[in-house]
Amino acid sequence: MNGLLRPARRTTLADDVYESVRALVMDHAVAPGERINIDALARRLEVSPTPVREALARLESDGLVRKRPLAGYTAAPLLSRTEFDELVEMRLVLETASVRRLAERFAGQPGADTADAPAGPTGELAELRREAELPDQTPGTEGFAAIAAFTAQDARFHHLLAERSGNRMLHAAVVRLRAHLHLFRLHFPTAHYGTSTREHLRIVDAIGTGDPDAAGTAMRDHLLAAADRHLPFFEGTRCG
Template identity: 75%
Template sequence: MVEVLRPARRTTLADDVYESVRTLVMDHAVAPGERINIDALARQLQVSPTPVREALARLESDGLVRKRALAGYTATPLLTRAEFDELVEMRLLLEPVATERAAHRIAGLPEPAEALAALRGAAELPGPAPGTEGFAAIAEFTNQDARFHHLVAEQAGNRLLHDAIVRLRSHLHLFRLYFPATHHGISAREHHRIVDAVTAADADAAGAAMRAHLLAARDRHLPFFETA
């Protein structure tokens, strides 16, 4: 039993350190472009350097930190307006198509109810966590928002399309950039319009609803570039 429990504790520590470092980066406590001192960060979190290195490797795959030879890790700079526009363009190319395919695929399932229920559940978005601020307040919203978009892509039935959408890591980059206070309820309503169209087996409407959602999300983030 002891041998079974040890990996669980190790995994929990690694996940906790990852969440802590991710929060520091998302909150700009580690400023964009700033070099990350692993030993200092380990002392701050009261852990050994090993889980910090593991967390940074995961964050590198998230696109939140960069590693350079002889220079170590630095926090990734914020998206420029040009990079933001490119990210939105990629999402508009990939996600409406994935949503259309998901609507077709689910409609053809012998028992579509389970897939539709999963989408409906993922469409719900939590509000800010009580007693928290900064990224900690929206972390679960960010996770759930990504979960919905990734699930839609998964239901498209094309692994490469799904992987391409996941690799964009768009939610982390966008919410690190700017988080409008009204985002919670509006985004959930837009998600449900997408699920409504998928449930109706209307692929064109589903794709259009996803496109409208992405464009609306783009408009909610544009004020950052006016004030940055």
């Protein structure tokens, strides 16, 4: 575990400690279900226990660690197959609704369905296309560090679609799922590279046509295809 840590930079202490501990959990350097020793972690990061506790509180809200009375923090267990299926089902409900609402806003906007035309005076469609692009693996890195930029951008794109739907409660629900952290802690299929970007762009193009049905179908196809890419993780395991 020690070799995966580095001292936290003082200039961005809170965020740096959070990122360091999150990487440990995402990389399973702190194994699912393992108890987290705050004092030992603080010593290794060369900080006081306070920012470590703050980081763990943030990670608890992310669903990556759990706190039990008298027992402290432990890394959350991985999703079971049942929980995975429930997460996908919830995303299908929320995220197809968000893009349907967003597509309705584009209906009747002249030129919105052309690949190079911005949607309305703000160029919203062009912005969505830019956000749909996902980076490749970060060169010279491994583990969560290699996919962190991909994970963050993927989440940003999906959260942006929900935000632009105009339904604040829907957006908040999508963000609260923390789906990308849970899925990429579970398994990261290299098949996501390139494929996910193409699926994202199909969603944006469907939104640009102003057709809610087409947008909803494109999102549904993407979420189900992405879920299928994770299924090999469960091969040979019991459902539940």
